Amino acid sequence: MEKDIAQKLLGLFFKAPLVHALLVFEDNEFFGVVFKRDIELGMREGNFELYENINTIRVDELSSMLFANQATSTTVIPVIDKVGNLVKIMTYEEYESHFHFDRYIANFSVSPVLDNLDHPVVVTNHFKRILYMNNLAMETAGKDYLGWNVNSLLKQFDIEIAGEKMIVTKDDKVFHLHIHYSLAENFSYHVYQFLPVN
Incomplete structure (x- = not known):
């Protein structure tokens, strides 16, 4: 027992x-x-x-x-x-x-500023279900992954760990992936920022 x-x-x-x-x-x-x-x-x-x-x-x-x-x-x-x-x-x-x-996402909103950022951004809940993708994230992914686990999206990329940096590559696009944790009053989020490597 x-x-x-x-x-x-x-x-x-x-x-x-x-x-x-x-x-x-x-x-x-x-x-x-x-x-x-x-x-x-x-x-x-x-x-x-x-x-x-x-x-x-x-x-x-x-x-x-x-x-x-x-x-x-x-x-x-x-x-x-x-x-x-x-x-x-x-x-x-x-x-x-x-x-x-479906019921939750109908009322979920992110500032319109995020939609047009110059780099892809993905927001997930604590359990990594995608709640938001900005325009560049959808364009880079090639489709809408709302409601999917973020791992489904990340499988499209070649991922390399270089020291403390995570470098992700898809086709000819190379990004530093930064993953941030955010805690709101009643909710915890993960924010994935794909910052282009010049």
Whole structure:
């Protein structure tokens, strides 16, 4: 029995009292959920094993099974990996951006200044789902990757690490890739700047 893990996981529900389950992610992708009742039952019976208690749920059923009441902007959801480590406490806004992307992206806006920057810019949520690409990013990529994992976009480039710099190349275009982390009030972002190498 993984008693220490079970106790640690139950403690996460004190931070997120409006949820019935913890989200499980693997490599920035949704893997499943672990229900609070299953953790409690496993502890009572003395046989809790985390991996055996990860349930796969269709995304369209997730909200109805995850939240105890109507979720609000202050609702938070713990995210763990498959071995029980806390990845992050996800805000409801982040949850919406990942699991209800079409609904979220309809209200997402970035300053029009970014659209016409002289270099490609891509903005992702914490789990690397692309929320925004400026005009040059779409032109360089050759298509719109909104809603995709940023790794799908980066696979188009030859990537080379040179000291502390990441150099990415596509066709005859060479860029220094700078990845920045940004934390807003209820949201964490990654900003990918492709700065041209002259």
